[in-house]
Structure formats: structure tokens, C-alpha cells
Amino acid sequence: MPKAELMVFSSPVSPEREADFNQWYDEVHTPDVLAVPGVIAASRLVASDVQPTPEPCPGGHRHLVIYTIEAPDPQAVLAEILRRGRGGEWDMGDALDLVERQPISVLYETNSRRQIGAP
Known part of the structure; x- marks a missing residue:
């Protein structure tokens, strides 16, 4: 079955709202996206200072x-x-x-049947 990764870069409206942003993402938005048929996992990351x-x-x-x-x-x-x-x-x-720094979404599709490093 074809596999893809949807990468979404986003920001809170202000540094003071970062905790609210993280709570909304973890408790509301990510579960909503995971409920879409075909979405099987989600990983959230934050950029390192280095x-x-x-x-x-x-x-x-x-x-x-x-x-x-x-x-x-x-x-x-993705369309759904x-x-x-x-x-x-x-x-x-x-x-x-959603105004000053709108999220950026990019869909990457698998271009190989064999994962690098897999036997």
C-alpha cells in the first residue's frame, strides 16, 4: 500500500500562547487528523535551538x-x-x-518499495 508523510510546519500566535498551542495540537487537532481514514500515525517535533x-x-x-x-x-x-x-x-x-505565519504543508510520497537500511 502506498505510504506518504504529510509535514506541517506551524507556529503559535505569540510566544505567550505556546502552551495553549501545544495543548490544542495534542488534545484536539492531532486526534482530529488521526481520525481521517488513511492517517495512521503522528509525531510532533520542535526545532532545536542549535x-x-x-x-x-x-x-x-x-x-x-x-x-x-x-x-x-x-x-x-490529503484532500480530505x-x-x-x-x-x-x-x-x-x-x-x-493563521494570519502572520500561516502553516506550511508538504506531502512527501514514498519513491521506493525498499526503505533505506532495510534488508
């Missing part, structure tokens, strides 16, 4: 969530995520910055 290059974070975002998609058509799963998110079905909270 980086190999200046300005390494796309759009200045420090937060990244990686959703693993396993479905015959990963692009259809976007439909639910933009269609008002999900509580998008008030701590996510």
Missing part, C-alpha cells in the same frame, strides 16, 4: 508535525484533511497562527 544552518525552519516555524499516511491514494487523504480543516468541521483553536 541548527546546522541559519534560518533552517520553513517560514520561521519551529513546530513540525509529521502525519504518516498509508492509503491507496495518499493525495485523496484539507476539506475538513478548511470546511469548518474542525476546531482550529485560537492559538494557531
Whole structure:
């Protein structure tokens, strides 16, 4: 079955709202996305203060969530995520910055049947 990773870079509306942003992401948004058929896992990460290059974070975002998609058509799963998110079905909270630094989403599809390092 085709596999893909959806990477979403995002930011809280302000540093003072970071705790609210993390709570909303962990308790509301991530479970909503995981309920979409084909989304099988999620990992949330925050950029380290030590980086190999200046300005390494796309759009200045420090937060990244990686959703693993396993479905015959990963692009259809992405379309459903976007439909639910933009269609008002999900509580998008008030701590996510949707104005100054809009989230950046990128879908990466597997380009090989064999994972690197696998026998």
C-alpha cells in the first residue's frame, strides 16, 4: 500500500500562547487528523535551538508535525484533511497562527518499495 508523510510546519500566535498551542495540537487537532481514514500515525517535533544552518525552519516555524499516511491514494487523504480543516468541521483553536505565519504543508510520497537500511 502506498505510504506518504504529510509535514506541517506551524507556529503559535505569540510566544505567550505556546502552551495553549501545544495543548490544542495534542488534545484536539492531532486526534482530529488521526481520525481521517488513511492517517495512521503522528509525531510532533520542535526545532532545536542549535541548527546546522541559519534560518533552517520553513517560514520561521519551529513546530513540525509529521502525519504518516498509508492509503491507496495518499493525495485523496490529503484532500480530505484539507476539506475538513478548511470546511469548518474542525476546531482550529485560537492559538494557531493563521494570519502572520500561516502553516506550511508538504506531502512527501514514498519513491521506493525498499526503505533505506532495510534488508
